[in-house]
Amino acid sequence: MESRTAATRFMAEAAALARIEEVRSMATQDFKRNAKAGVRAMWALGDYHAFATALVWTVGPELVSACGIGSGQGVLDVAAGTGNVAIRAAEAGADVVASDLTPENFEAGRREAAARGVQLDWVEADAEALPFSDGAFDVVTSSFGAIFAPEHKAVAGELLRVCRPGGTIGMANFTPEGLAGTFFELLGRYAPPPPPGPPPLLWGTESHVRELLGDGLDSLELERREYVERPPDPEAYCELFKRTFGPMIATREGLRDDPERLAALDSELLEFARRSNRGAPEGPAEYPYEFLLVVARKRAA
Numbered sequence: 259m260e261s262r263t264a265a266t267r268f269m270a271e272a273a274a275l276a277r278i279e280e281v282r283s284m285a286t287q288d289f290k291r292n293a294k295a296g297v298r299a300m301w302a303l304g305d306y307h308a309f310a311t312a313l314v315w316t317v318g319p320e321l322v323s324a325c326g327i328g329s330g331q332g333v334l335d336v337a338a339g340t341g342n343v344a345i346r347a348a349e350a351g352a353d354v355v356a357s358d359l360t361p362e363n364f365e366a367g368r369r370e371a372a373a374r375g376v377q378l379d380w381v382e383a384d385a386e387a388l389p390f391s392d393g394a395f396d397v398v399t400s401s402f403g404a405i406f407a408p409e410h411k412a413v414a415g416e417l418l419r420v421c422r423p424g425g426t427i428g429m430a431n432f433t434p435e436g437l438a439g440t441f442f443e444l445l446g447r448y449a450p451p452p453p454p455g456p457p458p459l460l461w462g463t464e465s466h467v468r469e470l471l472g473d474g475l476d477s478l479e480l481e482r483r484e485y486v487e488r489p490p491d492p493e494a495y496c497e498l499f500k501r502t503f504g505p506m507i508a509t510r511e512g513l514r515d516d517p518e519r520l521a522a523l524d525s526e527l528l529e530f531a532r533r534s535n536r537g538a539p540e541g542p543a544e545y546p547y548e549f550l551l552v553v554a555r556k557r558a559a
């Protein structure tokens with residue numbers, strides 16, 4: 259009798275624990291879904307294509323060339339934005355899929371591709387769960403994109419999974435020591451806390467990339483490089499951020515009811531833009547951003 263009571267109690271407790279686990283997992287899923295929706299809404303703000311073409315458009319061809327992308331190759335660009343890498347890969351003759359969490363930016367990418375006379379596919383996709391089969395691409399790229407997904411291990415696993423054995427994974431990742439580190443630290447002090455997980459700029463450190471990609475590779479080349487953003491002057495640089503760059507627009511919007519903090523952010527941004535300018539006094543302004551160029555060859559079967 260006593261052992262039956264104990265068994266019944268055990269079953270009831272096990273069922274309750276399973277239910278708690280189920281609710282916890284549903285809450286986590288909900289939290290993640292909402293966080294993704296928030297990230298997508300943020301990157302859809304402003305005019306990312308205007309931002310990218312004014313400031314980071316030189317990096318796309320650099321990554322295409324570093325990965326040796328050429329005619330007939332199947333290329334997936336992850337967190338492609340409006341096609342900085344993807345459009346250049348298509349211009350090099352590759353069959354390209356541009357994927358991103360934020361499809362709102364695809365229209366600008368399609369227009370840019372059409373103006374350049376190339377065609378590519380645009381697919382909404384989370385870098386942590388890519389909707390493509392194993393080994394589907396010869397080359398998988400991401401410039402300043404996949405780094406923003408909070409689950410780095412999941413992203414690395416997906417980049418490796420969709421790349422064919424013997425294929426190439428190429429990334430351009432901001433380093434934490436470079437200007438992007440200073441900029442995102444500034445912005446982060448005014449923005450809501452980021453989703454839990456390692457910071458995006460950790461992808462710009464050699465040890466982190468080695469740890470994430472290392473096991474499944476034949477070779478891994480890592481090189482620190484620099485590209486230069488060239489707005490007319492520091493004031494125009496700040497205005498460009500405020501008008502076109504989603505994370506800056508979202509952060510300023512979040513401070514709408516706190517004019518003092520909004521003014522403090524604007525003043526810190528201007529101070530950053532003046533202090534970091536390496537250009538000649540007559541202009542244009544020059545902002546050298548350090549990044550880690552990653553070229554990984556996936557182990558041949």
Ligand SMILES: C[S@@+](CC[C@H](N)C(=O)[O-])C[C@H]1O[C@@H](n2cnc3c(N)ncnc32)[C@H](O)[C@@H]1O
Nearest residue numbers: 301337338339342359360384385401403406407
């Ligand atoms: C700084 S932009 C870089 C875009 C482009 N690669 C370039 O070089 O211009 C960052 C991009 O990452 C995308 N992104 C952020 N989180 C993502 C995720 N979890 N999965 C896929 N894309 C994501 C954003 O939508 C945005 O387009």
